[in-house]
Amino acid sequence: MLVLNRKSKKEIPVKIVAPGTRMKPPAFDANESAGYLSLRPLRLTHLRRYGLAVLSVGIALGVGLLLEHFHFRVPSALLLLFAVALSSWRGGRGPAVLAAILSIIAFYWYFVEPVRTIYIYPSEIPYFITFISFAALLSWFGAIRRRVEADLREQAALLNLTHDTVFVMDLEGVIKYWNRGAEEQYGWTAEQALGRGVHDLLKTVFPEPLEEIKAKLTRTGRWEGEILHTKRDGTQVVVASRWALQRGEQGAPVAILETSNDITERKRAEEELRAAESRFRTFVDHATDAFFLIGDHGRVLDVNRQACESLGYTREELIGITTREFDANADDVFLQWIGNRLDTGVDCTFETHHRRKDGTLFPVEVRAHPFWRGGRRLSLSLARDITERKRAEEALRESETRFRTFVDHVADAFFMLDFEQGTIIDVNRCACESLGYTREELIGMTPMDFDVDLDRATVESTAERAAAGETVLFDRHWHRRKDGTLFPVEAQTSVFWHGGRRFLLKVATDISDRWRAEQQRDRLRQLEADLAHINRVSLMGELAASVAHEVNQPLSGVVSNASAGLRWLAGDVPNLEEAREGLRRIVRDGKRAGQVIARIRALTKKAATPTEKLDLNETIGEVLALIGDEAKRKSVIIRTHFADDLSPVSGDRVQLQQVVLNLAMNAIEAMSVIDERARELAIGTRNIDPGQVQVTVQDSGTGIDPQTIDRIFDSFYTTKPGGMGMGLSICRSILQAHGGRIWATANDGRGTIFHFTLPKYHEEGSDAEVAGI
Amino acid sequence: MPKSRESDAVIAVVDDDLSAREGLSSLIRSAGLQVEVFASAQEFLARPGAEATSCLVLDLQLPGLSGLDLQKRMAEVGLEIPIVFLTGHGNIPASVQAMKAGAVEFLTKPFDEQELLQAIQEAIERDRRTRQQHEEMRELRDRYESLTARERQVMQQVVSGLLNKQIAAELNITEFTVKIHRGHVMRKMRADSVADLVRTAENLGIRSLKRSNH
Numbered sequence: 007m008l009v010l011n012r013k014s015k016k017e018i019p020v021k022i023v024a025p026g027t028r029m030k031p032p033a034f035d036a037n038e039s040a041g042y043l044s045l046r047p048l049r050l051t052h053l054r055r056y057g058l059a060v061l062s063v064g065i066a067l068g069v070g071l072l073l074e075h076f077h078f079r080v081p082s083a084l085l086l087l088f089a090v091a092l093s094s095w096r097g098g099r100g101p102a103v104l105a106a107i108l109s110i111i112a113f114y115w116y117f118v119e120p121v122r123t124i125y126i127y128p129s130e131i132p133y134f135i136t137f138i139s140f141a142a143l144l145s146w147f148g149a150i151r152r153r154v155e156a157d158l159r160e161q162a163a164l165l166n167l168t169h170d171t172v173f174v175m176d177l178e179g180v181i182k183y184w185n186r187g188a189e190e191q192y193g194w195t196a197e198q199a200l201g202r203g204v205h206d207l208l209k210t211v212f213p214e215p216l217e218e219i220k221a222k223l224t225r226t227g228r229w230e231g232e233i234l235h236t237k238r239d240g241t242q243v244v245v246a247s248r249w250a251l252q253r254g255e256q257g258a259p260v261a262i263l264e265t266s267n268d269i270t271e272r273k274r275a276e277e278e279l280r281a282a283e284s285r286f287r288t289f290v291d292h293a294t295d296a297f298f299l300i301g302d303h304g305r306v307l308d309v310n311r312q313a314c315e316s317l318g319y320t321r322e323e324l325i326g327i328t329t330r331e332f333d334a335n336a337d338d339v340f341l342q343w344i345g346n347r348l349d350t351g352v353d354c355t356f357e358t359h360h361r362r363k364d365g366t367l368f369p370v371e372v373r374a375h376p377f378w379r380g381g382r383r384l385s386l387s388l389a390r391d392i393t394e395r396k397r398a399e400e401a402l403r404e405s406e407t408r409f410r411t412f413v414d415h416v417a418d419a420f421f422m423l424d425f426e427q428g429t430i431i432d433v434n435r436c437a438c439e440s441l442g443y444t445r446e447e448l449i450g451m452t453p454m455d456f457d458v459d460l461d462r463a464t465v466e467s468t469a470e471r472a473a474a475g476e477t478v479l480f481d482r483h484w485h486r487r488k489d490g491t492l493f494p495v496e497a498q499t500s501v502f503w504h505g506g507r508r509f510l511l512k513v514a515t516d517i518s519d520r521w522r523a524e525q526q527r528d529r530l531r532q533l534e535a536d537l538a539h540i541n542r543v544s545l546m547g548e549l550a551a552s553v554a555h556e557v558n559q560p561l562s563g564v565v566s567n568a569s570a571g572l573r574w575l576a577g578d579v580p581n582l583e584e585a586r587e588g589l590r591r592i593v594r595d596g597k598r599a600g601q602v603i604a605r606i607r608a609l610t611k612k613a614a615t616p617t618e619k620l621d622l623n624e625t626i627g628e629v630l631a632l633i634g635d636e637a638k639r640k641s642v643i644i645r646t647h648f649a650d651d652l653s654p655v656s657g658d659r660v661q662l663q664q665v666v667l668n669l670a671m672n673a674i675e676a677m678s679v680i681d682e683r684a685r686e687l688a689i690g691t692r693n694i695d696p697g698q699v700q701v702t703v704q705d706s707g708t709g710i711d712p713q714t715i716d717r718i719f720d721s722f723y724t725t726k727p728g729g730m731g732m733g734l735s736i737c738r739s740i741l742q743a744h745g746g747r748i749w750a751t752a753n754d755g756r757g758t759i760f761h762f763t764l765p766k767y768h769e770e771g772s773d774a775e776v777a778g779i
Numbered sequence: 780m781p782k783s784r785e786s787d788a789v790i791a792v793v794d795d796d797l798s799a800r801e802g803l804s805s806l807i808r809s810a811g812l813q814v815e816v817f818a819s820a821q822e823f824l825a826r827p828g829a830e831a832t833s834c835l836v837l838d839l840q841l842p843g844l845s846g847l848d849l850q851k852r853m854a855e856v857g858l859e860i861p862i863v864f865l866t867g868h869g870n871i872p873a874s875v876q877a878m879k880a881g882a883v884e885f886l887t888k889p890f891d892e893q894e895l896l897q898a899i900q901e902a903i904e905r906d907r908r909t910r911q912q913h914e915e916m917r918e919l920r921d922r923y924e925s926l927t928a929r930e931r932q933v934m935q936q937v938v939s940g941l942l943n944k945q946i947a948a949e950l951n952i953t954e955f956t957v958k959i960h961r962g963h964v965m966r967k968m969r970a971d972s973v974a975d976l977v978r979t980a981e982n983l984g985i986r987s988l989k990r991s992n993h
Contacts, residue, residue, distance in 0.1 A: 559867060565892075566803055570892075635867060638845075643842055
């Protein structure tokens with residue numbers, strides 16, 4: 007039976023080498039071994055074996071005596087002979103001899119007359135010999151039997167060693183034997199399986215009808231095939247099964263031996279391989295690259311679909327032709343070169359043109375990979391259509407050229423710097439032209455080489471700030487040309503990434519023009535400031551008499567009070583109280599004179615005064631104090647209409663006083679020829695919306711010709727014989743610088759009203775930035 | 780002589796400048812004089828009983844009505860108060876005008892205290908004299924008022940230098956009657972002599988009255 011199982015024969019050849027050799031019996035106990043071929047293993051000890059002999063003889067003796075007692079005449083010798091046979095069969099040769107001896111003794115003792123003696127009559131010798139012979143014969147049979155059983159047991163154990171499932175069924179499919187392999191494979195133990203219909207138990211699915219299998223089996227004695235079994239746990243396994251028919255002595259079939267091994271894994275592996283192959287083919291066929299399997303002499307062995315489609319041939323047309331027929335650049339030299347390289351096992355990558363069947367060409371990039379099969383060098387060539395790439399490259403080149411042109415024509419200088427080194431990697435044309443270096447000279451330099459305002463620390467901090475995302479601006483740096491001359495630039499530096507690397511882009515704009523304009527503006531501003539100063543000084547000149555009076559008044563008071571004080575003290579009874587009062591007034595008047603002088607000094611000072619928070623009422627009041635005497639002498643009455651809740655403004659005290667002074671002096675002068683009505687100078691302040699303060703200076707003078715009222719603020723426009731024509735122009739400049747404006751209106755036919763406005767003071771930074779006038 | 784004592788004199792100060800006002804006030808008071816201060820001409824004019832003032836210390840530059848204006852206005856209303864002018868700066872035309880109009884003094888600030896007090900004294904004196912003359916005139920006028928019409932006629936003829944006989948012929952009365960009237964005139968007019976009477980008549984402007992008749 008084992009011979010049928012080729013596989014197990016292969017797998018465990020060593021263990022089966024010497025049949026009949028005493029092997030260690032398989033380790034399983036008697037309970038599990040109730041199989042068709044399993045024989046009760048005898049593992050009796052000598053004691054048990056000999057005990058069995060004694061016992062069986064004893065039992066036979068007992069039975070014989072009992073029967074005799076009831077007067078049944080039975081041949082007791084037969085019973086004893088049976089005991090010998092049993093001992094021989096079960097116990098072996100030794101117990102058999104023992105049983106024979108005991109049987110003879112017992113027989114003579116109990117049954118042969120005279121009983122209770124052992125005496126062998128010569129006439130009884132033949133019986134005796136017969137018995138001995140018979141016992142010996144039985145023992146011999148028993149021994150043979152034992153040996154056969156042992157062999158069978160070992161063989162059955164070997165069946166259990168195989169991993170294959172081995173089971174035997176009768177013709178109806180009832181399981182007669184079930185090896186360990188089957189137990190493990192199907193999950194059913196031998197006990198559970200024996201006696202059950204195998205096809206029922208395993209829900210066998212046959213590749214062909216069972217009848218045909220049986221027919222074939224009957225005809226040939228064998229059947230092989232893959233069948234599907236279901237395990238106890240419900241999983242299905244595919245097994246390769248071999249059936250062998252066992253025939254009885256007469257040649258009639260008695261049982262079927264079924265040997266199977268699990269090929270589920272193998273089937274799955276085969277499936278996977280097939281799937282992988284299919285996938286691979288699909289993959290290759292769907293690849294966007296054309297695959298060419300090239301054999302000797304550049305002959306095409308196989309292609310994928312893309313190869314066919316790209317070239318316009320069918321697969322059949324392509325197979326067998328050489329690469330020369332579609333590679334436009336394939337000449338002998340080239341092919342030789344490629345062949346040599348591939349022979350050394352190196353991949354080759356090259357660009358060439360493929361020719362379609364219709365003769366058109368297209369650029370391809372080919373990668374050839376050599377490999378060896380059966381001693382032949384083959385190569386797999388992957389050809390990629392690079393028409394698009396070529397076009398894109400072309401477009402990129404064009405775009406780059408365009409961009410380069412663009413960058414070169416920009417009026418700003420571009421410097422591309424290496425982030426770490428700070429060296430120049432590239433520049434545009436403007437950078438070269440502005441600095442007077444060639445591009446080659448500039449590349450490798452650092453901005454510190456020509457930017458005189460840069461030092462190492464600034465460069466580093468700039469790079470840091472740029473790296474943080476900031477665009478770092480230098481509003482005026484000086485660049486030095488190759489010839490040593492300097493020019494101002496506004497430079498901004500920012501970081502950008504390209505190809506995973508960091509760069510700094512520095513864009514420098516030549517601001518020479520702007521700088522010159524600023525210089526001129528500064529000069530002009532200085533000129534205006536000078537002019538304004540001249541205006542103030544000249545106003546002071548006009549006011550000299552008035553100012554002298556304003557100082558003289560308190561001085562006069564001082565002298566009077568001091569004189570009076572002396573007199574108060576000189577009396578027989580000094581009047582201390584009066585003297586003290588006088589002294590207080592002297593102090594007050596002295597201060598007052600000092601203040602007047604301070605104001606004059608402030609007004610005539612040339613230096614610019616700071617912008618501050620001003621109470622316009624007070625500011626104007628100080629001016630009025632200076633012109634009071636002038637007004638008196640010109641018989642002008644000054645009236646003020648100051649708003650008590652006037653908002654403060656932000657401004658330059660001296661400049662705003664200069665405005666009021668100019669307007670007031672103009673007004674006084676305008677009224678100097680008026681006699682028929684009161685000469686009145688009215689100055690008012692008030693809040694107006696939105697957020698402004700308005701000042702009006704109104705006179706009852708001659709008024710301004712409505713036709714020239716628009717020109718009065720122009721420079722050098724004057725109606726006065728000795729006038730410079732600067733006063734009102736300066737007033738306008740001052741107010742514009744303060745964020746205010748000035749205009750004039752007629753005062754109801756009798757005089758003029760000048761108005762000016764100023765923005766209210768804002769806590770948040772005096773936003774009316776006063777330019778230096 | 781009610782105004783003879785200095786302490787009775789009231790000095791008015793008109794100056795728009797506080798320092799000047801207070802200094803002047805203290806100085807004048809220290810000289811034992813009474814002071815009244817005014818910030819403007821109008822304020823001074825509005826004061827009731829301005830004629831009681833003995834001296835006006837007046838700033839030349841005043842807002843509105845100036846010092847000279849005030850002087851003019853006072854002359855117009857017959858307010859004869861001696862004026863001491865003060866000015867912040869020497870103004871010759873103004874000072875000439877002021878002096879012509881009868882100012883006592885024209886001082887430039889800051890002035891010397893002595894000069895000012897002297898000027899004030901002079902003004903007070905002048906005021907006193909003026910007031911005296913006014914008193915005498917009023918007495919003369921009272922006397923003249925007490926004459927009868929005939930006596931005034933006779934007086935006029937007498938101071939014209941006519942003889943009694945000529946007067947009698949002129950008035951068509953007897954010489955004796957003329958003598959009686961003449962005696963009354965001399966007594967009522969408290970004239971000691973014809974020359975005395977002539978001077979009195981002159982003060983009263985009688986002769987000029989007769990001359991105008993010519």
